[in-house]
Amino acid sequence: MTTASATSWLDLPADHPFGVATLPYGVFSTASDPGPRVGVAIGEMILDLAAAVGQLAPPLAAAVAGPSLDTLLAAGPQAWSQVRALVTAWLTDATFSERLGQHLVPARDAVLHLPFTVADYVDFYASEQHATNLGKMFRPGQDPLTPNWKHLPIGYHGRAGTIVGSGTDIVRPCGQRRGTDGEITxxxxxxxxxxxxxxxxxxxxxxxxxxxxxxxxxxxxxxxCLVNDWSARDIQAWEYVPLGPFLGKSFATSISPWVVPLAALGAARVTPPARTVPLLPYLDDARTPPWGLDVRLEVRLNGHVVSRPMFDGMYWTGAQMLAHLTANGASLRTGDLYASGTISGARPDQRGSLIELSWGGAEPLRLPDGTTRTFLEDGDEVVISASAPGPDGTVIGFGEVRGRILPATEPPR
Amino acid sequence: MTTASATSWLDLPADHPFGVATLPYGVFSTASDPGPRVGVAIGEMILDLAAAVGQLAPPLAAAVAGPSLDTLLAAGPQAWSQVRALVTAWLTDATFSERLGQHLVPARDAVLHLPFTVADYVDFYASEQHATNLGKMFRPGQDPLTPNWKHLPIGYHGRAGTIVGSGTDIVRPCGQRRGTDGEITxxxxxxxxxxxxxxxxxxxxxxxxxxxxxxxxxxxxxxxCLVNDWSARDIQAWEYVPLGPFLGKSFATSISPWVVPLAALGAARVTPPARTVPLLPYLDDARTPPWGLDVRLEVRLNGHVVSRPMFDGMYWTGAQMLAHLTANGASLRTGDLYASGTISGARPDQRGSLIELSWGGAEPLRLPDGTTRTFLEDGDEVVISASAPGPDGTVIGFGEVRGRILPATEPPR
Known part of the structure; x- marks a missing residue:
């Protein structure tokens, strides 16, 4: 198998976020071929995977067929390895350039779609800094971390049906909230x-x-992938005791169009922060290389970077979240999505939410364009992007997840 | 259209729970025809709906096709009315008896399946008695009803992928809990x-x-339909602050095989309990006949009735839950399921959970077989059934949802 750090005949810069070390999967369509299909991002191009596999590796065609990643997801780890090895070989061996060229589409000509059918959606709460910050704001006067926080990765189910693709406009939600005067409106x-x-x-x-x-x-x-878990803090604060967040979250969750395979993240694996409470065996990852990840995010609001959260500081890893999610015997389905929870670091400029960045609205953010923000205003656009170190100095890009706020629609009456 | 209180040429007792006033929909298969298909329960028989419609009303065939109710659910209210009117006419007009007879299968020969593909699952908390009882047990010393409880129907998302059909065995879940000594195991x-x-x-x-x-x-x-939302109270108590129930619930939720159409529940509509807090307009149902429902449940444990919960005492109606669920703009999908939360009445023998019936384990239930129960033991079988008044003295049956507890499997290590 060709090594992931080989270079492509596409002549990409060594640090291109979508070089041959990344090879993320997504679903795209074009004006000339409007049927959504599986693609792999390479540089500024998208490889039409089904077309390429159909020509060059027909036995694998079934694994990459269809209008979403669903089939590939269900095909399992052996197929994932095979497809990635093949694509790597094709893109690094110049003898394939002619045959593959006809299956490469300029990314700028493509529309990207929600990449897979979301089965169940779970959102965790794995950043100690985020949980501490929100605990201080939502439960003042109490210990900000609840007693269970370092014993298990706290999580809850979200609404799978309102997960939307990057670029989908977000209508400002309406809901009940309690004013500072106690009035419910x-x-x-x-x-x-x-x-x-x-x-x-x-x-x-x-x-x-x-x-x-x-x-x-x-x-x-x-x-x-990248997730923007839009949150209406006033709705959430009033509704969430005792059964957790509901309408404060369920109006929309945006995900990025590109899914970076775990296989691309080997060089990004790091040891997570020291655990200060002994872990039960099912959560104990001390004996295997743990799945801490050195992924560096960037949050832009109307083009201005407002935060640079670092995933390497997350207390709980994705592997621990998975073990916990299923510890009670709950089954997994192809397309289940579980998110980490807000990624916040120790520094103020590493906080992954506006409620933390503006400290509950008390410390407005000043943007370079001269405006200030506590929370999102109509018309605001948020773009979250990320990258991680790849092998041999390469960069693993995650692309971005983008969304713009539309004004609330009139309530039903 | 034939009235719903007409009698069937099948010569059923007037108070048969699956008389012509009920006509619930489900999915069944038989040994001789193992493909799951849509059926309607009538007396002790199941009408093979796709076969009957195919012969007698071909234009409606597309609405009832397929291995689940998904197609019928998506077909919309006009199709639901048409199909119900047709089936009612066929079963009450003896001239159809010969043509329909070939499409009737004895229910005892049929296997019943999970009736539809569950999209998102939400569980509400709509019984004031249940919320009060659990508040007393989970948050002793505090007001048992949280301040928001009478302002909005509290709910949370559950795991759609672990919703199972009636009769599916339930493996006792493992999980973290905190003992009375504070130890986490x-x-x-x-x-x-x-x-x-x-x-x-x-x-x-x-x-x-x-x-x-x-x-x-x-x-x-x-x-x-009927729902048994299996709950591991020790896991739930330790995990649920601050983001709500997760593994204490997500291991399994059982639903009944028969879905009773709203059209069968006209005579069961009642005014819900008086609201003691003014409702916001989007939840206000004072101007239309409200959707309180006089549905009477029965909970049997190993054959012994342990509770008779009454749905007519629920503070929030299904219509209010729907309005709330979507008030923030969250979309609905065909197959979304939202449950009421435990139905508990004022009397101790109307409590819909064992934690209430045994008051947190402090007051064991004595069963007629001489055994006692606080919570479920391995091998226990729980059957929940229900009925409601139909027109002209008829009875609307819901069938039952059944499940037996299997011992826990060994933890992964």
Missing amino acids: FGPSARLDIEAELGFVVGTGSRLGRPVDIDRFPEHVFGV | FGPSARLDIEAELGFVVGTGSRLGRPVDIDRFPEHVFGV
């Missing part, structure tokens, strides 16, 4: 926020009643 | 419980960003 959220997260995309399902061992993370999880 | 739940609920099955989806008006409940909700 219904109206557009006045504290609309973002949450910068990574999402783990499940490929291989599991059987009901059978927990998935923490070591089996790469057999079940296909890859990683 | 992992092991089989020692407080495995039931929750007797009704579930509302969404047929017609809605657009993202567009709340669904409370009056449009019957245009979106196809019907009602």
Whole structure:
């Protein structure tokens, strides 16, 4: 197999985020061929994977067919390896350039789609800094971290049906909130926020009643995408006790069009922060290389960088989240998505949400264009991007997830 | 259209729970024809709906085709009315007896399946008695009802992928819990419980960003089923602050095989309990006949009735839950399921969960077989059934949802 750090005959800069060390999967269409199909990003191009495999590796055609990544996700880790090895070989061996050229589409000519059918969506709460910051704001006067926080990765189910592709406009949600005077009113959220997260995309399902061992993370999880878990803080604050966030989150969650396979993240694996509470065996990752990830995010608001969250500081890894999610025997399905929760670091400029960046609205952010923000205003656009170190000085890019706020629509009456 | 209170040429007792006033929809197969298909329960028989429609009403065949109710759910309220009117006419007009007879299968020869593909699953918390009882047990010393409880129907998302059909065995889940000594351990739940609920099955989806008006409940909700929301109280108690129930619930949720259409519940509509807090307009159902429902449940444990919960005491109606669920613009999809939360009445023998019936384990239940129960033991079988008044003294049956507890499997290491 060609090494991932080989160079492509496409003559990309060594540090191109979509070089041959990345090879993320997505779904695209073009004006001339409007049917959504699986693609692999390479440089400024998209490889039409089904077309290329159909010509060069017909036995694998079934694994990459269809209008989404669903088939590839379900095909399992052996197929994932085979497809990645093939694509790597094709893109690094110049003898393929002619045959492959006809299947390369300029990315600027393509429309990117929601890449897979989301089965169940779970959102975790894996950043100690984020949980601490929100605990201080939502439960003042109490210990900001709840007693369970370092014993298990806290998570909850979100709404899979309102996960949308990057670029989808976000209508400002309406809802109930309690004013500082105690009055309960219904109206557009006045504290609309973002949450910068990574999402783990499940490929291989599991059987009901059978927990998935923490070591089996790469057999079940296909890859990683970017997630913006839009949040209406005023709605959330009023509704969330005792059963957790609901309408404060369920109006929309945006994910990036490109899913970076776990296989691209080998050089990004790092040891997570020291655990200060002993872990139960099912969560203990001390005996295997842990799945901390050196992924560096960037949050832009109307073009201005407002935060640079670092995933390497997350207390819980994706492997631990998976082990916990299934510890009670809950089964996995192809297309399950679980997100990390907001990624926030120790420094103020590493906080992954506006409620933290503006400290609950008390410390407005001053943007370079002279405006200030506490929460999102209508028309604001948020772009979250990320990268990680690849092998031999290469860069693994995650692309971006983008969304713009539209004004609230009139309530039903 | 033949009236729903007409009698069938099948000569059923007037109070048969599956008389012509009920006509619930489900999915069945038989040994001689193992393909799952849509059926309607009538007496002790199941009408093979696709076969009957194919012969007698071909233009409607597309609406009832396929191995689940998904197609019928998506077909919308006009199709639901047409199909129900047709089936009612066929079963009440003896001239159809010969043509229909070949499409009737004895229910005892049929296997019943999970009736539809669950999209998103939401669980509400709509019984004031249940919320009060659990508040007293989970948050002693605090006001048992949280301040938001009478302002909005509290709900949270559950795991759609672990919703199982009636009769599926339930493996006792393992998980983290904190002992009375404060020790954190992992092991089989020692407080495995039931929750007797009704579930509302969404047929017609809605657009993202567009709340669904409370009056449009019957245009979106196809019907009602029974739900047993199995709950591991020890896991739940340790994990649920601050983001709500997760692994304490996600290991399995059982639903009944028969979905009773809303059209069968006209005579069961009642005014819900008086609201003691003014409702915001989007939840206000004072101007239309409200959707309180006189549905009477029965919970049997190893054959012994342990509770008779009454849905007519629920503070929030299914129509209010729908309006709330979408108030923030969250969209609906065909197959969304939202459940009421445990149905508990004022009397101790109307409590819909064992944690309430045994008051947190402090007051064991004595069963007629001489055994006692606080929570479920391995081998226990729970059956929840229900009925409601139909027109002209008829009875609307919901069938039952059944599940037996299997011992925990060994943890992964």
